[in-house]
Amino acid sequence: MTAKFNKALEGLVPYKAGPPMAEIRGRYGLDRVVELGANECADGPFPEVIEALTASLTGLNRYPSGGCEELRASLSDRLGVESGAMMFGNGSCDLLMLLGEAVLGPGVHMVYADPSFVVYETIALARQAEFDAVPLRDHRHDLDAMKRAVREDTRLLIVCEPNNPSGTCVGAAALRDLMETVPPETLVVFDEAYTEYVSRPDLEDTVPWLRDYENLVILRTFSKIYGLAGLRIGYGVAHPSVIDAIDKVRQPYNVSTLAQVAALEALRHPERVAERRDHVAGERVRIGELLTALGRPWVPSEANFMLVGVEGLPSAAAEVPNALLERGVLVRSGWGIGYPGWVRATVGTSEENDLFLGALSDLAGEEGPT
Numbered sequence: 001m002t003a004k005f006n007k008a009l010e011g012l013v014p015y016k017a018g019p020p021m022a023e024i025r026g027r028y029g030l031d032r033v034v035e036l037g038a039n040e041c042a043d044g045p046f047p048e049v050i051e052a053l054t055a056s057l058t059g060l061n062r063y064p065s066g067g068c069e070e071l072r073a074s075l076s077d078r079l080g081v082e083s084g085a086m087m088f089g090n091g092s093c094d095l096l097m098l099l100g101e102a103v104l105g106p107g108v109h110m111v112y113a114d115p116s117f118v119v120y121e122t123i124a125l126a127r128q129a130e131f132d133a134v135p136l137r138d139h140r141h142d143l144d145a146m147k148r149a150v151r152e153d154t155r156l157l158i159v160c161e162p163n164n165p166s167g168t169c170v171g172a173a174a175l176r177d178l179m180e181t182v183p184p185e186t187l188v189v190f191d192e193a194y195t196e197y198v199s200r201p202d203l204e205d206t207v208p209w210l211r212d213y214e215n216l217v218i219l220r221t222f223s224k225i226y227g228l229a230g231l232r233i234g235y236g237v238a239h240p241s242v243i244d245a246i247d248k249v250r251q252p253y254n255v256s257t258l259a260q261v262a263a264l265e266a267l268r269h270p271e272r273v274a275e276r277r278d279h280v281a282g283e284r285v286r287i288g289e290l291l292t293a294l295g296r297p298w299v300p301s302e303a304n305f306m307l308v309g310v311e312g313l314p315s316a317a318a319e320v321p322n323a324l325l326e327r328g329v330l331v332r333s334g335w336g337i338g339y340p341g342w343v344r345a346t347v348g349t350s351e352e353n354d355l356f357l358g359a360l361s362d363l364a365g366e367e368g369p370t
């Protein structure tokens, strides 16, 4: 092959999604695998969403609305922002990549935390930008160190709140302080993919902050609590000049009709979102208590996943993800996401969580939850 690829690709590795379920079942001879590896919602789309999707199938010979008009009107109304302050993407990942395209390049700089969402590094490398990945402190963003990392040429700073993979938040006061410090030329992205799961009382909706900070970009997704990961739709709220910039680099119809229909309907059911949040919050507490009883370290989380320490079990720690898989439970190995010695487990249904805890107890040679 003699094709010459972009030099930036030399530093990049493709995003590695987990193996297909059918392959795992075949490899380990399992009837069932509990999928706790990708921070998805255990429940599917709301029933009303399935109805709306079914009703829209016959119109699929047409392109979708290029500007997501109906969804834009509904969401901007709910959030209390002008419609020109909203952007939509094929997942919020699409918007992250587009932001990279719009503001990064050789000779400019980006700041994010480490470990955090693996895609941030991809954005910097893909655009050949310089970057500082600032280590977490006590599993949290070290905002002071991140502030110190900001340079004159820093065009993008990302805070993942709650952070993937640690599940931690820094809270509104610290974020406000960050916004007051970072120069207005630096876009600050709050990646709020898991914000609907946060149950701490000081959670503040950051959307009204856009009135104070023109350099703030808020990203959210329908992939998590709304149970629509398979459709790929996320959104961003930002100053209209940011939206204009993204409009220049996005592809014409970057959000499918089905994704728009599903998101629009999903927004009509906030009570179902609250139910899911309450379930996950309750399970986080229950799982934490059972892990403590098992003598396992874990990180208190505000999201729909938890980091669990797996050192000191009879099997070698690095083997634990595979040993759990042999027992029918797929979690994310911490070794691939900057957390060696830990696994990241999605909070699933109570039954799924019990199966995870049971498999972990089995590895520890103890009895699991009954």
Ligand SMILES: Cc1ncc(COP(=O)(O)O)c(C=O)c1O
Pocket (backbone or CB within 6 Å): 038, 039, 090, 091, 092, 093, 094, 117, 160, 163, 164, 191, 193, 220, 221, 222, 223, 229, 232, 233, 234
């Ligand atoms: C922190 C964070 N941001 C963004 C995303 C991307 O979500 P989407 O499915 O909307 O592209 C994820 C997905 O796991 C995530 O963990």
